[in-house]
Amino acid sequence: MSNYIQIEFQNISTEQSDMLIAELADYGYEGFEEAGNSLKAFIKENDYDELLLGETAGRYNISFNKIIIAETNWNQVWESNFQPVIVDDFVAIRAEFHEPILSVQHEIVITPKMSFGTGHHATTYMMIQQMREIDFNDKSVFDFGTGTGVLAILAEKLGAKKVIATDNDEWSINNAGENIVRNDCTNIELRLSSEVPSNESFDIILANINKNVILSNLQLLIKQMKKNGILLLSGLLKEDQEDILQAADQVDLEFMNKLERNNWLGIRLSS
Numbered sequence: 001m002s003n004y005i006q007i008e009f010q011n012i013s014t015e016q017s018d019m020l021i022a023e024l025a026d027y028g029y030e031g032f033e034e035a036g037n038s039l040k041a042f043i044k045e046n047d048y049d050e051l052l053l054g055e056t057a058g059r060y061n062i063s064f065n066k067i068i069i070a071e072t073n074w075n076q077v078w079e080s081n082f083q084p085v086i087v088d089d090f091v092a093i094r095a096e097f098h099e100p101i102l103s104v105q106h107e108i109v110i111t112p113k114m115s116f117g118t119g120h121h122a123t124t125y126m127m128i129q130q131m132r133e134i135d136f137n138d139k140s141v142f143d144f145g146t147g148t149g150v151l152a153i154l155a156e157k158l159g160a161k162k163v164i165a166t167d168n169d170e171w172s173i174n175n176a177g178e179n180i181v182r183n184d185c186t187n188i189e190l191r192l193s194s195e196v197p198s199n200e201s202f203d204i205i206l207a208n209i210n211k212n213v214i215l216s217n218l219q220l221l222i223k224q225m226k227k228n229g230i231l232l233l234s235g236l237l238k239e240d241q242e243d244i245l246q247a248a249d250q251v252d253l254e255f256m257n258k259l260e261r262n263n264w265l266g267i268r269l270s271s
Helices: 014-026 050-059 071-080 122-132 150-157 170-182 211-223 238-250
Strands: 004-009 031-035 038-044 064-069 085-087 091-094 106-109 140-144 162-167 188-192 202-208 225-237 254-261 264-270
Touching: 004 014, 014 031, 014 038, 014 050, 014 225, 050 064, 085 122, 106 150, 106 170, 122 150, 122 202, 122 225, 122 254, 122 264, 140 150, 140 211, 150 162, 150 170, 150 188, 150 202, 162 170, 170 188, 202 211, 211 225, 211 238, 225 238, 238 254, 238 264
Parallel strands: 091 106, 140 162, 140 202, 162 188, 202 225
Antiparallel strands: 004 038, 004 064, 031 038, 085 091, 225 264, 254 264
């Protein structure tokens, strides 16, 4: 197992934290912890580029400190800090060591480890809120960048007949596999891949990634959508809206609605 680098930024604003998360995710950072006016970001030691990080921090005129931690120790810290997330009266996301949460329609039990998608972050939270308004019964679903698998799991719980969930990170795929089994799901197929499946078609596509990945794959995503299909997007900052909607208009996607939370966007489009 490789070591990880923990980067901590202190005395930063919520907006700075949001911008840093969006940029660092593109640079390969795999986990983030927000607390008050601080942000911790985690990346594999072999993938760490101090010059690139210094340039990024310099643009925001902020400083950072760095420590090296063992992967297993980081997992223990991540899990020990994981608190249940409740999305309205719709979904609760908790770990096995938490007490059951009975006041919601759906409960998902996950071990987050280093995978993205616990519901704590605004983007995952909004994806879940958007999913509440969609009919998943007997639908085919593609979860692009599945992370913990939480959205794929929820799609099956909402009645999806088939879910293909992909991620380009082997750790995430292994973690999602554990979570899928833990939630007794049987209709989810996991694939270690960064590609949009070219031989499948989907009623609903979930893409909680980032603007650059969405824009570079939008043509492929549309090609695999069925008529009257739904595309749910997040991982987007509010300032990304114009670029996303312009690109959507060029491929004849209809804007349906959007949600905003902590400077992040969740957008629903239809073919």
